[in-house]
Amino acid sequence: xxxxxxxxxxxxxxTGRQVTLMCHQTWSHSYMFWYRQDLGHGLRLIYYSAxxxxxxxxxxxxxxxxxxxxxxxFPLTLESATRSQTSVxxxxxxxxxxxxxxxxxxxxxSRLTVL
Amino acid sequence: xxxxxxxxxxxxVAEGNPLTVKCTYSVSGNPxxxxxxxxxxxxxxxxxxxxxxxxxxxxxxxxxxxxxxxxTSFHLKKPSALVSDSALYFCxxxxxxxxxxxxxxxxxxxxxxxx
Numbered sequence: 001x002x003x004x005x006x007x008x009x010x011x012x013x014x015t016g017r018q019v020t021l022m023c024h025q026t027w028s029h030s031y032m033f034w035y036r037q038d039l040g041h042g043l044r045l046i047y048y049s050a051x052x053x054x055x056x057x058x059x060x061x062x063x064x065x066x067x068x069x070x071x072x073x074f075p076l077t078l079e080s081a082t083r084s085q086t087s088v089x090x091x092x093x094x095x096x097x098x099x100x101x102x103x104x105x106x107x108x109x110s111r112l113t114v115l
Numbered sequence: 116x117x118x119x120x121x122x123x124x125x126x127x128v129a130e131g132n133p134l135t136v137k138c139t140y141s142v143s144g145n146p147x148x149x150x151x152x153x154x155x156x157x158x159x160x161x162x163x164x165x166x167x168x169x170x171x172x173x174x175x176x177x178x179x180x181x182x183x184x185x186x187t188s189f190h191l192k193k194p195s196a197l198v199s200d201s202a203l204y205f206c207x208x209x210x211x212x213x214x215x216x217x218x219x220x221x222x223x224x225x226x227x228x229x230x
Binding site for chain 2: 033
């Protein structure tokens, strides 16, 4: 089925470990985004990508790394996880960027707990 | 810088009564405004958007929102609430002229509709 899928949906890890959250979309949308959702902060943009091999920082990029070698995939890596990165992470995609309407399509989220 | 404020953490309304979820924004240019809804353990879903034109925007599930430029507000409304409308609602803004692909979300408002 077409859509945007995230994996894993739930992950528990320890401080200092590397964690990668996967995001895959089947619409061939150009733009992809990673947000984190925290109580009291709403959603905050971590990184986004306008196309394969093009990424840019969002509001809270520190401690995260992204890559986009293929249009459909946009993995998010925490190279050395910290407790402050405990959050729910949402991947989203959009057909158009600045010139478009900006409607985002979200995955179901990945809940990460860092002990 | 762009920002969004949702002044109410929670809104309680009885089924069948009208509901309003408030949103105010701040941008230096022209705003794109959005409402998204999040059901438990799900990603955000697009409800409606304002880009230009009529200040009253109609969206999914009977929701509508009114853009008020002088008050910099974009309140979400529905004439008759349903129990199934209970969810977390997010307002979001993008500064068309200045912020590229940055979509800034408010902190969210939990809507509780009681039978």
